[in-house]
Amino acid sequence: PDLLDWLAERFIASGGSIKEMHRLLMHSQAWLMAATWSDEAAAKDPSNRLLWRHEPRRLDAEEMRDALLLVSGRLMPEIGGSLLLTKDREYVNNDQSANLVDYSKPRRSIYLPIVRNAIYDVFTIFDYNDPSVPVDARPRTTVAHQALFVANSALTRESAVALALRARADAAAPSGLALASAGTPLPAISRAILLAWQRAADPEEVEASALWLARETLGCGEDEAWARFAQALLMSNEFLHLE
Numbered sequence: 031p032d033l034l035d036w037l038a039e040r041f042i043a044s045g046g047s048i049k050e051m052h053r054l055l056m057h058s059q060a061w062l063m064a065a066t067w068s069d070e071a072a073a074k075d076p077s078n079r080l081l082w083r084h085e086p087r088r089l090d091a092e093e094m095r096d097a098l099l100l101v102s103g104r105l106m107p108e109i110g111g112s113l114l115l116t117k118d119r120e121y122v123n124n125d126q127s128a129n130l131v132d133y134s135k136p137r138r139s140i141y142l143p144i145v146r147n148a149i150y151d152v153f154t155i156f157d158y159n160d161p162s163v164p165v166d167a168r169p170r171t172t173v174a175h176q177a178l179f180v181a182n183s184a185l186t187r188e189s190a191v192a193l194a195l196r197a198r199a200d201a202a203a204p205s206g207l208a209l210a211s212a213g214t215p216l217p218a219i220s221r222a223i224l225l226a227w228q229r230a231a232d233p234e235e236v237e238a239s240a241l242w243l244a245r246e247t248l249g250c251g252e253d254e255a256w257a258r259f260a261q262a263l264l265m266s267n268e269f270l271h272l273e
Contacts, residue, residue, distance in 0.1 A: 065273035091156035092139035102192035104136045114143040190261035197222035226263040
């Protein structure tokens with residue numbers, strides 16, 4: 031209650047600025063906290079009521095799609111515009127008509143049209159709410175078809191191929207070769223992990239990945255092996271969850 035009173039006073043003092051309130055919250059220690067585990071803190075506060083850590087959460091549907099496009103270098107950052115090319119009152123979608131929306135454009139998810147009876151499959155699989163009904167919070171499910179979609183969808187596959195190409199190209203640059211000896215896959219592995227997981231790779235991860243790539247290349251070729259490696263990174267909990 032004291033914190034709520036203090037926030038209310040700050041909100042009034044800022045002239046009722048919602049942006050200022052967002053800025054205040056997002057610069058707070060609680061918001062910026064990582065999900066690092068502490069046995070000592072867990073023993074004192076097992077339910078995390080005092081917010082000693084950030085609770086890991088899976089990315090929402092829009093966040094996951096944008097993250098896939100971003101790390102693969104395909105996200106278009108342009109602001110504004112629409113992907114629905116029909117004029118007002120001209121778009122009708124029912125069980126006898128085709129869906130005219132092109133969801134393959136790598137625009138940010140905020141620009142994807144929401145057609146109530148033809149929701150984008152990525153959204154429906156990952157708990158997007160029914161746009162015909164107001165909800166206070168989306169459900170958060172973990173079911174088998176979500177993992178199957180990430181493993182088999184064109185969105186993930188195309189992003190994996192692009193991520194592999196991007197990591198190998200970055201590592202081949204003069205600055206990239208400083209990461210390891212030229213002619214080895216180590217710089218590209220380190221770069222791929224950095225892009226996908228937003229942290230430096232552990233030496234053990236790089237070594238294990240290099241061994242796996244060598245074995246996989248014998249069976250399917252170098253390009254396909256790299257695409258599979260990149261897809262494994264994108265399918266991992268570390269990529270799909272925010273910590």
